[in-house]
Amino acid sequence: MPVCTNYGFHLPPCRALCRQAREECEQAMLSDGLKWPDKFDCTRFPEHHELMCVLSLNHSNFLTTPIPTQAPPNFSHSWRSGAPMYPAGPSLTQCVSNADCVFERSVCRAGECVCEYPRTWGPYGCEETQILGGQCTTDNQCSTVTPNAVCRDNKCACISPLTSYMNLACIHASGVGSLCYNDAQCRAVNTYSFCRFLVSQVVGTCACDPDQFIDIHGRCAPRLGGRCKRGTCSRKLGVASCQRGRESVLKCFCRKKAVQRRGVCVLR
CATH class of the missing domain: 4.10.40 (Omega-AgatoxinV)
Structure with missing residues (x-):
């Protein structure tokens, strides 16, 4: 069954999960005279690096919780626009208590200074993470909250060819006739379109709404x-x-x- 989310769409199974299911089930099905269903052709489902999907029965590449704390980068002593960066040294990475961590909103965890979640390390210490469209200076600020997001022109944006869905997730956009897993993928290209499911609530193709037709440009x-x-x-x-x-x-x-x-x- 597809996994429901709080973002208005479901998660399809990853191709690897489909293959795993087929490998473990097909022989037992064949022994009972049953054929693997054509509608569960594993090539219909996305690879885990292509789209948000369920990678295993207890893990998905979308639902994975970001690591709450991240180790600091190896800062060097340099200046940018007159603002000094913190010099590298043992006091930045090694600690006994929170008092040893010099960055604001950094804490000591397992002998190492890390940023308090949801903050992440940036050029000048612990920076606030951002959703899609938020102001940023580093990729970490974006990817900590939204997988497949980067900082482009000082704003969090999706890695091409992914597109933003309600500033909540990066998804693949699909044109008419292309494979889709939810309506949002279709509407990212054509506002008045939807995902016509071939396998109920799992996979389908994009189609125009009834009050629309397909023009010569598709x-x-x-x-x-x-x-x-x-x-x-x-x-x-x-x-x-x-x-x-x-x-x-x-x-x-x-x-x-x-x-x-x-x-x-x-x-x-």
Whole structure:
């Protein structure tokens, strides 16, 4: 069964877990005249480094708790923009009590100075960790909270080709017809799309919402009466424009002095 999360989507099994299950079960199934189900073809599931997934029965590459404390880097005595970095020395890494740790919010654990979670080591000591979109100076600030995140242009962002999901996780974006494990992957490319599951709540392919159609570029485009964004009504709809309807939702409607004929707007 897929693993539920608090982030609005489930975790599919990793390919390695599928292979493990098949290796341990297939022989017993064959002895009873049962064939391994095609819908559990292990190539349908992601590798553990490609997407958040369940790696084993008691571990997943998404649910793994970040290490609460991290050892400090080997600081050298240098200056950047006039601000001195702390010099390297035994007092930074070795300790007997918290009093031996010179950095703010650092504590002594097992004879070594470490940062209190959720802080992490940075160039100038223990820095606050950040969610996606937060201000940062080092990759550690981002990856401690969100796996596969780095500090880019002083903001936490996902490693390409992953994309942010509600600033909570880095996921693979999927276009129409591509493999998906949740709706968020599809909507990262096409706002009005969803994951049409081939295996219930486990794996499927991205498809356009019913009020959309697939355009020549393979993207979801609104039909007449379909939800839209400014300027997204296809030329195939004729003289249509994206207008605010009765429900205060932008939809593609025929312009003034135009009528609808066979799903296309034409001038009277």
